[in-house]
Amino acid sequence: MTLKDLPPLRDSLSDHGLLAKKSFGQHFLLDLNITRKIARLAGPLDGQTVIEVGPGPGGLTRALLEAGAKVVAIEKDARFSALLHQLAELADGALTVVEDDALKADEAALLAGVPGHVVSNLPYNVGTPLLIKWLTRPWRPVSMTLMFQKEVADRIAAPVGDDAYGRLSVIAQAVCEAKVVMDLPPRAFTPPPKVSSAVVRLDPKPDALDPALLANLEKVTAAAFGQRRKMLRSSLKVLGGEALCAAAGIEPEARAETVDVAGFLRLAEQL
Numbered sequence: 001m002t003l004k005d006l007p008p009l010r011d012s013l014s015d016h017g018l019l020a021k022k023s024f025g026q027h028f029l030l031d032l033n034i035t036r037k038i039a040r041l042a043g044p045l046d047g048q049t050v051i052e053v054g055p056g057p058g059g060l061t062r063a064l065l066e067a068g069a070k071v072v073a074i075e076k077d078a079r080f081s082a083l084l085h086q087l088a089e090l091a092d093g094a095l096t097v098v099e100d101d102a103l104k105a106d107e108a109a110l111l112a113g114v115p116g117h118v119v120s121n122l123p124y125n126v127g128t129p130l131l132i133k134w135l136t137r138p139w140r141p142v143s144m145t146l147m148f149q150k151e152v153a154d155r156i157a158a159p160v161g162d163d164a165y166g167r168l169s170v171i172a173q174a175v176c177e178a179k180v181v182m183d184l185p186p187r188a189f190t191p192p193p194k195v196s197s198a199v200v201r202l203d204p205k206p207d208a209l210d211p212a213l214l215a216n217l218e219k220v221t222a223a224a225f226g227q228r229r230k231m232l233r234s235s236l237k238v239l240g241g242e243a244l245c246a247a248a249g250i251e252p253e254a255r256a257e258t259v260d261v262a263g264f265l266r267l268a269e270q271l
């Protein structure tokens with residue numbers, strides 16, 4: 001048997017007696033046309049190494065393997081172990097299954113120095129903390145193609161001045177080029193979530209930000225967007241207020257949502 005001969009995902013789930021668990025954020029993609037499209041949006045992946053968080057029944061995993069990727073799949077729910085190991089046998093060395101919490105996983109150690117992409121239909125409950133981890137920790141993915149709730153995807157890619165523009169937009173766009181590349185309605189998932197979803201493609205900029213600058217960026221954006229209706233001279237008061245704004249060439253009367261990513265980077269530099 002090869003990957004192409006596998007039964008439909010719905011049958012794989014029922015063969016293993018698996019039902020989705022809400023506590024693990026399980027909303028499965030059982031249509032291989034959709035998972036193949038996500039793999040294409042993440043591509044080209046032939047010969048590339050990919051970390052997939054939360055393979056679950058393995059729909060996206062199958063598509064990544066078909067695209068020629070080597071996949072390291074991190075799944076927290078041990079109920080999927082038998083099904084995923086069966087897939088790994090068919091994948092003939094191209095799939096490694098790791099039973100772990102992706103928040104705690106050490107990507108650099110898992111990949112043993114090989115550069116890797118991240119592709120995932122993320123569990124909604126840990127999507128943002130996982131993205132922050134990949135944006136701010138020393139291990140840098142080659143690219144990330146990630147499914148989020150639509151509202152979170154919009155925040156990641158929002159331009160300055162947009163209602164969705166906030167802390168996540170600034171940190172994501174300081175580190176990466178970020179773009180929403182696909183929208184999916186609730187009915188695309190089993191069981192359907194309450195909200196729509198979207199895939200974001202993030203490509204890290206060639207030069208990594210200095211860790212101290214990134215830490216300052218986190219501080220400045222937390223203060224500025226924590227009180228987004230206030231003028232910066234007041235919301236940034238504890239960090240230097242008016243003097244900090246002047247040093248960074250930002251109007252102290254400006255509000256957080258009108259300051260672009262370059263402006264926040266200047267504030268972080270001056271802090």
Ligand code: SAM
Binds near residue numbers: 024026057076100102
């Ligand atoms: N990739 C599958 C698909 O597209 O059908 C499943 C996606 S489902 C939205 C999220 C998956 O992440 C589930 O399989 C869930 O068990 C797993 N998961 C949840 N929290 C996790 C964590 N902290 N670490 C690793 N996997 C996790």
